[in-house]
Amino acid sequence: MRSSKSRFLLSTRTLSFVVLMTAMNLISNYAMIGIPNIKFMDLFVFVSGYVSGVVSGVLIGVLTWLVYGTINPYGFIFPILVACCVGESLYGIVGGLSAKIGLADFSEPYNLKFGILGFLLTFVYDLFTNIVSGLVAGLPPLMAILNGVPFAVAHEVSNFFFFLFGCNTLIVTVRKIAFKGGEKL
Numbered sequence: 538m539r540s541s542k543s544r545f546l547l548s549t550r551t552l553s554f555v556v557l558m559t560a561m562n563l564i565s566n567y568a569m570i571g572i573p574n575i576k577f578m579d580l581f582v583f584v585s586g587y588v589s590g591v592v593s594g595v596l597i598g599v600l601t602w603l604v605y606g607t608i609n610p611y612g613f614i615f616p617i618l619v620a621c622c623v624g625e626s627l628y629g630i631v632g633g634l635s636a637k638i639g640l641a642d643f644s645e646p647y648n649l650k651f652g653i654l655g656f657l658l659t660f661v662y663d664l665f666t667n668i669v670s671g672l673v674a675g676l677p678p679l680m681a682i683l684n685g686v687p688f689a690v691a692h693e694v695s696n697f698f699f700f701l702f703g704c705n706t707l708i709v710t711v712r713k714i715a716f717k718g719g720e721k722l
Contacts, residue, residue: 551589554715555596558585562601570610574692578605579628579659580699584707586632587641588715594629601625620669624662631658643709647702655700656693663689 547555558581565577578601586594599622606618631654635641642648663685671681 583632586629591633598625651704652701
């Protein structure tokens, strides 16, 4: 019988997965740093939550932002960093919940449900982080949202396509690697 403490501890395998996916996020973020708001991070966090559960997905999102958001040539502002961590957690949470309801359809290499979900999650993320950024800068929320529109559109459209074409393939691939030997994360 497991103690109540052991329910909240991550296995070595899961912890390794969290570290690996966080590293993948950081590598891809820094490789794409010159392309504003177009990154694979949201897709990777969502797929991580889908494959390994809500806690792992949230950890990967928060850890990625804690590193990427602080060691960044553009600098950082603490309230915006917190907002990005909270917003990114949403991808891991929804990824984990999507697995529980069986959202994937692996009969096709793409999945419109994932594309739409990626777009909607990114819309919420952009709305939240733009409002926080605006408040920090002393702008009214509406002005912050309007100033962020070009970046939000690029983020939301790119995530639609990343989720549409990437989710099924990444879920299958990560499961093959992570579940090798039949042991679940």
